Amino acid sequence: MxxxxxxxxxxRDERKLGYVAEFCPVCREIRACRLLRVGxxxxxxxxxxxxxxxxxxxxxxxxxxxxxxxxVYASVAKRPASNIEALIQETNPEIRTKLAGxxxxxxxxxxxxAIISPGLRQSLLLEPFxxxxxxxEVMFRRNKKVDRPTIIxxxxxxxxxxxxxxxxxxxxxxxRDDGKWFGAVGLAILVGGLFTLVQHALGTKRRVxxxxxxxLAQALHPLKPSQEELQKCLSTFQADRWRLGKEIxxxxxWNAVEGSKLAA
Numbered sequence: 001m002x003x004x005x006x007x008x009x010x011x012r013d014e015r016k017l018g019y020v021a022e023f024c025p026v027c028r029e030i031r032a033c034r035l036l037r038v039g040x041x042x043x044x045x046x047x048x049x050x051x052x053x054x055x056x057x058x059x060x061x062x063x064x065x066x067x068x069x070x071x072v073y074a075s076v077a078k079r080p081a082s083n084i085e086a087l088i089q090e091t092n093p094e095i096r097t098k099l100a101g102x103x104x105x106x107x108x109x110x111x112x113x114a115i116i117s118p119g120l121r122q123s124l125l126l127e128p129f130x131x132x133x134x135x136x137e138v139m140f141r142r143n144k145k146v147d148r149p150t151i152i153x154x155x156x157x158x159x160x161x162x163x164x165x166x167x168x169x170x171x172x173x174x175x176r177d178d179g180k181w182f183g184a185v186g187l188a189i190l191v192g193g194l195f196t197l198v199q200h201a202l203g204t205k206r207r208v209x210x211x212x213x214x215x216l217a218q219a220l221h222p223l224k225p226s227q228e229e230l231q232k233c234l235s236t237f238q239a240d241r242w243r244l245g246k247e248i249x250x251x252x253x254w255n256a257v258e259g260s261k262l263a264a
Contacts, residue, residue: 014038018076020091021084022057023099026064026128026219028106030095032080032087033057035070058135062215063207065135109222121223128219129233132212133244140204140243147206150199157192164188208247216248217256227254 015037024031036056055070060080070076073091081087088095096103108114109124116124168181220230231250238245 017055017070018078019060019080019087020057020073020076021088021095022059022066022068022092023095023102024059024062024064026062026131026215027059028109028219028222030084030088030103032060032084034060035068035073035076037070062132062218063135063139063211064131064215065138066131114222116223125220125223125225125229125233126236128216129237129244132215133237133242136208136212136244136247137242139207140247145203145207146200147203149206150196150203153192153196153199157188157196160188160192161185205247209252212244213248213252213256214260216253217260220253220257221260225257227251230254230257 017035017037019032020035021030022033023029024033034057036058038054038056055068056065057068058065074093075091077087077090081090109116164181164185168178168185172178172181225233227250230253234245234248234250234253236245
């Protein structure tokens with residue numbers, strides 16, 4: 001299910017409600033998911049019969065995010081349980097009954113001799129792309145997450161500034177020295193600040209490499225796709241001007257899928 005750009009614009013001002021057990025179609029397993037309350041109003045109705053975005057679940061193992069009706073859960077756990085079975089019993093005890101067919105199909109994909117019809121195979125190849133296209137749009141439009149390189153560069157800027165200011169106080173012997181030291185402090189703040197901003201801007205692209213590509217590779221691994229099939233899937237989203245088709249190169253995804261095969 002792909003939501004329109006406008007529908008995903010509603011995913012803002014998130015409020016964390018807790019954790020539930022839900023099926024993740026990217027991981028193709030029941031996962032612990034964070035339940036969030038999000039914005040309710042947006043400029044256009046969702047496409048493809050998708051529901052309004054009011055509550056969403058976000059997988060704790062991949063970037064998958066999906067609108068849900070929060071009332072379907074028996075309860076909401078305040079913190080993730082020590083194991084998934086405990087979380088299932090607490091929050092979604094009927095999930096295996098309700099999704100018996102889906103879970104059986106997902107389990108069959110893990111078998112080396114699984115037989116899949118061409119039509120179903122094409123649908124399964126596109127499925128993880130469809131589920132991750134929307135979350136990637138949200139990430140690029142409103143990236144609030146500060147990652148490690150951004151934090152390190154920010155701390156480095158502050159530390160260098162403090163060090164230079166200390167040097168100014170300890171070793172300055174007149175107005176000429178003061179001018180040199182304060183010039184160095186200003187230059188450190190300018191260069192360090194710009195570098196920190198650049199690192200923050202590049203954070204979304206790093207998340208594509210570290211979160212989205214590995215999740216896609218893991219989902220596609222059982223299907224053993226060819227390079228041509230991956231190119232076709234990405235071209236579909238590129239033609240519709242989704243960032244997923246623009247930000248992920250076919251060779252990147254191919255290498256990740258091949259890497260997941262070796263790891264398996």
